[in-house]
Amino acid sequence: MTKEQEVKDYMMQHLPDYYDYLRIPGISAQDTGIDETVQWLTDKFTALGAVEVKQWHELGGNPVLYAEFAGKSDQTLLFYNHYDVQPPEPLDEWESEPFEPTAKNGKLYARGVADDKGELISRLILVQYFAEHGGLPLNLKFIVEGQEEVGSPTIQDYVHAHQEELTAEACIWEGGGKDEDEKFKITAGLKGILSFDMEVETAETDLHSSLASYADNAAWRLVQALNSLKDANGKILVDGYYDDIKPLEPAAQKALEEMEFNEAEVKKQFGLKTPLVTDQPLQELTNGTTMTINGINAGYTGPGVKTVIPRQAQAKFDCRLVPDQRPTKIYELIRQHLDAHGFEDIKLKYQVGEDPSRTSLEDEFVKLNIAIAQEVYGTDGISIVPNSAGTGPGAQFVEELDLPLVSVGIGYSGNGPHGPNEHIRDQDFRDGSWFMYRLLEEYGQK
Numbered sequence: 339m340t341k342e343q344e345v346k347d348y349m350m351q352h353l354p355d356y357y358d359y360l361r362i363p364g365i366s367a368q369d370t371g372i373d374e375t376v377q378w379l380t381d382k383f384t385a386l387g388a389v390e391v392k393q394w395h396e397l398g399g400n401p402v403l404y405a406e407f408a409g410k411s412d413q414t415l416l417f418y419n420h421y422d423v424q425p426p427e428p429l430d431e432w433e434s435e436p437f438e439p440t441a442k443n444g445k446l447y448a449r450g451v452a453d454d455k456g457e458l459i460s461r462l463i464l465v466q467y468f469a470e471h472g473g474l475p476l477n478l479k480f481i482v483e484g485q486e487e488v489g490s491p492t493i494q495d496y497v498h499a500h501q502e503e504l505t506a507e508a509c510i511w512e513g514g515g516k517d518e519d520e521k522f523k524i525t526a527g528l529k530g531i532l533s534f535d536m537e538v539e540t541a542e543t544d545l546h547s548s549l550a551s552y553a554d555n556a557a558w559r560l561v562q563a564l565n566s567l568k569d570a571n572g573k574i575l576v577d578g579y580y581d582d583i584k585p586l587e588p589a590a591q592k593a594l595e596e597m598e599f600n601e602a603e604v605k606k607q608f609g610l611k612t613p614l615v616t617d618q619p620l621q622e623l624t625n626g627t628t629m630t631i632n633g634i635n636a637g638y639t640g641p642g643v644k645t646v647i648p649r650q651a652q653a654k655f656d657c658r659l660v661p662d663q664r665p666t667k668i669y670e671l672i673r674q675h676l677d678a679h680g681f682e683d684i685k686l687k688y689q690v691g692e693d694p695s696r697t698s699l700e701d702e703f704v705k706l707n708i709a710i711a712q713e714v715y716g717t718d719g720i721s722i723v724p725n726s727a728g729t730g731p732g733a734q735f736v737e738e739l740d741l742p743l744v745s746v747g748i749g750y751s752g753n754g755p756h757g758p759n760e761h762i763r764d765q766d767f768r769d770g771s772w773f774m775y776r777l778l779e780e781y782g783q784k
């Protein structure tokens with residue numbers, strides 16, 4: 339049997355060892371199962387022979403787990419993962435119990451199996467494999483947080499406080515895998531995010547709608563404010579919003595040109611009913627910023643008639659940010675925009691902010707990832723992504739710990755994270771784990 343076959347078989351053989359981990363509903367948004375998850379992982383890290391296992395909780399929030407494994411070289415790689423998962427709702431759309439791992443047709447279903455438990459499981463089974471086959475080729479450190487699904491409010495503080503322990507040469511982010519065209523992605527960065535609420539109040543009580551003759555309406559006022567933020571072409575009208583966006587380096591621009599965007603497939607997948615808002619979707623996904631209304635709430639929307647003037651209206655927003663935009667500055671610019679347009683009465687509430695980050699594609703660690711991916715998936719089987727369109731608290735790792743950051747893993751575009759029937763495919767678990775095996779082996783020799 340080849341080494342590759344042996345490792346892949348070993349992965350599948352040991353995956354069920356982690357079913358108990360998948361059974362724990364560690365839901366940060368609902369504050370359930372956190373202690374149990376932390377204990378389970380602490381025991382697992384210890385059982386796997388970690389030289390150091392710690393639960394950091396001195397800065398508040400859900401505990402951050404830290405573990406360290408000693409390897410044969412001086413080289414150290416840091417893994418970032420999270421143990422919390424999204425709530426399983428809507429429950430009636432699941433075809434199996436969300437917290438009962440269910441293997442079916444070459445897939446494994448469970449809440450969190452793709453985001454992000456399966457990725458950590460793959461990495462931990464590899465630790466065990468190496469331990470049983472001559473030892474790890476390099477030192478590994480794991481930082482596993484428990485509030486990623488609620489915007490990672492504390493991880494930046496923990497990373498800052500534990501810089502020394504987190505010293506490494508490179509960082510592998512929470513996960514990755516295959517894109518819509520079944521190409522294995524090597525992603526070298528993350529967008530940032532700002533989320534905030536907007537609220538307007540026009541009276542202390544809802545009014546009879548006959549009084550609309552003289553009284554203002556919170557819903558209209560909110561709509562007018564919203565309308566001032568973007569033009570009909572989708573351009574964000576907030577002064578300075580685009581100013582800090584850094585052009586892509588030539589290597590990233592080149593990678594972008596080699597990426598494919600399957601418009602027909604995307605339209606089919608989501609059942610899009612309106613045209614795309616851009617003719618450069620890849621450029622926008624990579625180095626474009628957004629401003630998204632996540633929800634609007636005002637007045638009566640139930641059946642029948644209710645002639646009322648709503649007294650208040652709210653909207654929820656997120657903005658995806660790219661280097662070097664900063665959430666606090668963008669928030670400030672939006673405030674200034676509202677004030678300058680006569681919307682001083684509209685209140686903003688800052689929810690979450692994360693800085694964007696991007697590692698150069700010319701970095702040696704990125705290049706090694708690309709080389710191993712080409713070996714495992716073939717030259718045509720990979721896609722180099724300068725940064726994902728998604729967000730994570732990566733900036734701290736890149737800037738403060740000064741690490742190159744790469745996202746690679748065992749997922750695929752149909753995993754359905756956050757939705758019902760979240761799953762991973764056995765094939766991706768095998769291949770992605772073999773990729774990681776090869777990466778650890780080669781990076782240990784650098």
Ligand SMILES: [Zn+2]
Nearest residue numbers: 453454486512
């Ligand atoms: Zn995640």
